[in-house]
Each structure stands twice: as structure tokens, then as C-alpha cells.
Amino acid sequence: MAGPAVKRPFRQLQIIGKRHRVVWDAPLTENDGEIDFERNVISIAPNLPHDEERDTVLHEITHAVEKQLNCRIPEEKLRIIVTGLYAVLKDNPRLATYLLEDEGDDDRHDQGMG
Numbered sequence: 001m002a003g004p005a006v007k008r009p010f011r012q013l014q015i016i017g018k019r020h021r022v023v024w025d026a027p028l029t030e031n032d033g034e035i036d037f038e039r040n041v042i043s044i045a046p047n048l049p050h051d052e053e054r055d056t057v058l059h060e061i062t063h064a065v066e067k068q069l070n071c072r073i074p075e076e077k078l079r080i081i082v083t084g085l086y087a088v089l090k091d092n093p094r095l096a097t098y099l100l101e102d103e104g105d106d107d108r109h110d111q112g113m114g
Contacts, residue, residue: 013042015061016068022057032056035063055086 008024018040026043028034033044033056042060044053059082066073073081089096 015064033060035060058082058086
């Protein structure tokens with residue numbers, strides 16, 4: 001008998017004007033994640049540890065950003081940058097909220113402190 005289904009946070013992502021479907025628990029054999037640029041599909045392997053799964057999702061999103069902006073980052077450098085960004089976001093949970101807030105949401109802007 002199978003265990004309870006794991007609830008996934010999203011099934012699709014909008015990445016710089018293109019919708020990408022996200023396939024969780026994909027039967028990948030060589031990588032923890034991959035992106036199909038032709039079909040706009042991001043696939044994530046099953047049973048990854050918490051941080052590794054999130055790092056992998058961010059890694060594949062970064063590949064989509066590369067494609068949309070027509071730039072190329074060597075895989076080794078991309079891996080380092082993504083892991084570093086994930087570590088910063090994890091160590092500073094309020095950072096994502098700050099980055100995503102609207103200008104009107106921040107009282108410091110109204111007080112001339114921003």
C-alpha cells in the first residue's frame with residue numbers, strides 16, 4: 001500500500017513571459033532535474049532531500065531565465081550561483097518577502113527611509 005501523496009506547491013510557473021509545467025517525481029535517471037525547452041516542462045526527480053529539491057527547482061528555473069534572456073552561463077558556474085542564492089534566501093527568510101513587496105507596502109518609502 002502506497003503512503004500518502006505529497007502535496008506539491010505548484011504545477012506550473014510563469015518565467016519571464018512563458019508558462020512552464022512542473023512535473024514532480026519525474027523518472028529521471030541522470031539528473032535531479034531537467035528542463036525541456038521545446039515543451040516548456042521542468043522535471044524534478046522523486047525523493048530528493050528538502051534543500052536539494054528546492055535547489056534543483058531554482059536551478060531549472062535559472063535555466064529557463066537563461067533561455068528567455070538569451071544568455072548562457074556555464075553549468076558549473078550556474079550551479080554555484082544557484083546554490084549560493086538558495087543559501088542566502090534560506091538564511092534570510094524575510095528577504096523573499098522584501099523582494100516581492102509592492103512599493104506601497106513598505107512604510108519606509110513613505111517616510112523617506114527607503
